[in-house]
Amino acid sequence: MAEFSVHILGCGSALPTTYHHPSSQVINLRDKLYMIDCGEGVQHQFRIEKLCFGRLVHIFISHLHGDHCFGLPGLISTLGMLGRTGTLHVHGPEGIERFLAPILDQFCQRMPYEVEIHTINASRHALIHEDKSVKVYSIPLSHRIPTAGYLFEEKCRVRHLNRAAAEFYQIPLSEYPMIIEGFDYTTDDGRIIPNRQLTIPGTLPRRYAYCSDTEFLPAIIPIIQGVDLLYHEATFMDSEKTRAKETCHSTAKEAAEIARRAEVKRLVIGHYSGRYRDSKGLLEEAKTVFEATIAANEGMRIDV
Amino acid sequence: MAEFSVHILGCGSALPTTYHHPSSQVINLRDKLYMIDCGEGVQHQFRIEKLCFGRLVHIFISHLHGDHCFGLPGLISTLGMLGRTGTLHVHGPEGIERFLAPILDQFCQRMPYEVEIHTINASRHALIHEDKSVKVYSIPLSHRIPTAGYLFEEKCRVRHLNRAAAEFYQIPLSEYPMIIEGFDYTTDDGRIIPNRQLTIPGTLPRRYAYCSDTEFLPAIIPIIQGVDLLYHEATFMDSEKTRAKETCHSTAKEAAEIARRAEVKRLVIGHYSGRYRDSKGLLEEAKTVFEATIAANEGMRIDV
Numbered sequence: 001m002a003e004f005s006v007h008i009l010g011c012g013s014a015l016p017t018t019y020h021h022p023s024s025q026v027i028n029l030r031d032k033l034y035m036i037d038c039g040e041g042v043q044h045q046f047r048i049e050k051l052c053f054g055r056l057v058h059i060f061i062s063h064l065h066g067d068h069c070f071g072l073p074g075l076i077s078t079l080g081m082l083g084r085t086g087t088l089h090v091h092g093p094e095g096i097e098r099f100l101a102p103i104l105d106q107f108c109q110r111m112p113y114e115v116e117i118h119t120i121n122a123s124r125h126a127l128i129h130e131d132k133s134v135k136v137y138s139i140p141l142s143h144r145i146p147t148a149g150y151l152f153e154e155k156c157r158v159r160h161l162n163r164a165a166a167e168f169y170q171i172p173l174s175e176y177p178m179i180i181e182g183f184d185y186t187t188d189d190g191r192i193i194p195n196r197q198l199t200i201p202g203t204l205p206r207r208y209a210y211c212s213d214t215e216f217l218p219a220i221i222p223i224i225q226g227v228d229l230l231y232h233e234a235t236f237m238d239s240e241k242t243r244a245k246e247t248c249h250s251t252a253k254e255a256a257e258i259a260r261r262a263e264v265k266r267l268v269i270g271h272y273s274g275r276y277r278d279s280k281g282l283l284e285e286a287k288t289v290f291e292a293t294i295a296a297n298e299g300m301r302i303d304v
Numbered sequence: 305m306a307e308f309s310v311h312i313l314g315c316g317s318a319l320p321t322t323y324h325h326p327s328s329q330v331i332n333l334r335d336k337l338y339m340i341d342c343g344e345g346v347q348h349q350f351r352i353e354k355l356c357f358g359r360l361v362h363i364f365i366s367h368l369h370g371d372h373c374f375g376l377p378g379l380i381s382t383l384g385m386l387g388r389t390g391t392l393h394v395h396g397p398e399g400i401e402r403f404l405a406p407i408l409d410q411f412c413q414r415m416p417y418e419v420e421i422h423t424i425n426a427s428r429h430a431l432i433h434e435d436k437s438v439k440v441y442s443i444p445l446s447h448r449i450p451t452a453g454y455l456f457e458e459k460c461r462v463r464h465l466n467r468a469a470a471e472f473y474q475i476p477l478s479e480y481p482m483i484i485e486g487f488d489y490t491t492d493d494g495r496i497i498p499n500r501q502l503t504i505p506g507t508l509p510r511r512y513a514y515c516s517d518t519e520f521l522p523a524i525i526p527i528i529q530g531v532d533l534l535y536h537e538a539t540f541m542d543s544e545k546t547r548a549k550e551t552c553h554s555t556a557k558e559a560a561e562i563a564r565r566a567e568v569k570r571l572v573i574g575h576y577s578g579r580y581r582d583s584k585g586l587l588e589e590a591k592t593v594f595e596a597t598i599a600a601n602e603g604m605r606i607d608v
Contacts, residue, residue: 008398016347017347018351040347044322044345047321048322064410065411067410070344070381074370074371078319078320098410099410107369116407119332177376
């Protein structure tokens with residue numbers, strides 16, 4: 001199966017600690033890299049993880065808090081110094097242009113490539129990007145400022161070519177694309193071979209959902225229903241539930257509750273408050289509600 | 305003697321590597337912290353080095369290239385989240401306000417403290433800051449954009465009180481400050497005790513000079529003449545002299561040549577190009593010209 005993985009570059013929260021980096025992760029989908037969030041120090045993490053700067057095509061910012069976007073100026077400048085020529089697309093809620101435009105203007109005047117800024121409407125669930133490998137949808141979240149999660153859905157062929165059948169009917173190679181597209185084949189003597197006989201069922205498209213930062217928000221459940229992997233913030237433990245509410249964050253228990261109700265396959269928790277030296281307690285708490293939970297850590301790579 | 309040390313947080317150059325961080329260092333002078341340059345990830349380095357955010361009072365930016373200032377937004381935000389109330393002063397060449405003002409406006413609206421931006425004239429050698437511990441002077445450097453080095457001169461009392469003598473003449477404690485200031489003392493019966501009898505010579509003020517980024521620039525020699533410690537960039541080795549010239553940087557040999565001619569006590573080299581996996585070659589090269597050379601490294605603390 002084609003590569004579809006999530007690489008954690010940072011899973012801490014706003015205050016710096018010595019044990020985590022601010023939010024960022026990279027989706028590797030058929031060797032193209034899509035970044036979600038870009039906290040300070042991302043370019044350094046990128047290097048440590050031996051990811052290839054040249055393969056990065058899109059960056060999706062969840063919201064304009066510094067721990068989710070202050071790595072952008074450095075990363076964008078570095079890509080320029082490395083001689084990038086292909087356009088980089090940066091998507092984010094209202095405010096992304098106001099943040100980036102003056103920096104591009106002051107620091108990136110003579111870069112050999114373009115940065116295209118796409119302002120998304122964080123209050124709508126909508127398709128915001130599509131290429132031949134993936135569809136990316138926004139997920140409206142509830143935080144202190146406009147915030148969007150992102151749903152990645154790989155594009156799969158609904159059915160694959162049954163090569164043996166195609167050869168049996170002596171179908172020319174030039175007709176294969178039409179068959180994969182779902183068309184029947186008509187032989188020279190006018191006989192129709194139904195598409196079903198020439199193809200086999202394809203795999204279901206895999207889906208990955210990123211939900212950070214947000215308070216407990218059951219409204220997202222229909223959007224993320226049954227995803228293969230859900231990253232959900234778990235900033236606090238249940239004992240800090242009041243603090244979580246005040247700051248529009250979730251507890252580990254709440255993250256797991258969303259995963260359980262949405263019947264996702266696996267849950268990854270992250271965006272840990274600096275008060276927790278390790279994620280053990282958060283993970284244990286989440287597992288009491290949803291067993292298939294993983295605790296994110298820098299350098300972790302998870303197959304979707 | 306009062307503390308006066310330099311703590312290296314980053315001594316790499318523009319492109320990220322896994323072995324160095326971008327430019328930043330902290331001067332610890334009588335327990336106040338003064339930062340010079342603030343590359344991306346500084347707040348994380350600050351935590352790793354167990355430095356106290358609350359003691360940071362002034363930040364001096366040499367020039368507006370990202371590897372010298374992209375850590376400011378994160379650091380400034382963090383100080384706000386930590387509840388700082390005292391004003392933070394940020395000094396830098398023309399462009400510092402254009403960089404910081406929009407970020408303060410977008411991200412730091414409700415911070416409990418003020419950031420005061422001081423635009424300095426990078427083409428002049430001038431006193432730009434003075435408090436009871438230190439005088440800080442700008443050093444005009446020659447780089448691709450306006451760039452200033454910084455000279456830190458601790459304030460020392462010219463003479464110290466000779467307590468034994470003061471007690472011998474039964475001088476009241478309330479008169480001590482005047483004597484330290486240099487005044488003679490007149491006894492009740494009108495006898496004048498010369499200041500020289502009541503004081504002993506003070507130590508010479510220690511001086512630290514930071515010169516990065518710059519091409520080879522002998523014009524700085526009169527300004528840094530005889531300093532106790534000189535940090536001078538040594539981005540390249542002599543074999544890359546042409547590249548150094550093109551990019552307005554110095555070689556290790558040139559840094560050492562400046563140190564030798566300025567008769568400084570010790571030289572620290574840094575701002576290494578990412579092409580050098582370690583600083584051994586750069587250090588060896590510098591030492592052929594100026595023996596008392598140290599190669600900077602993250603986490604290093606050097607007494608001035």
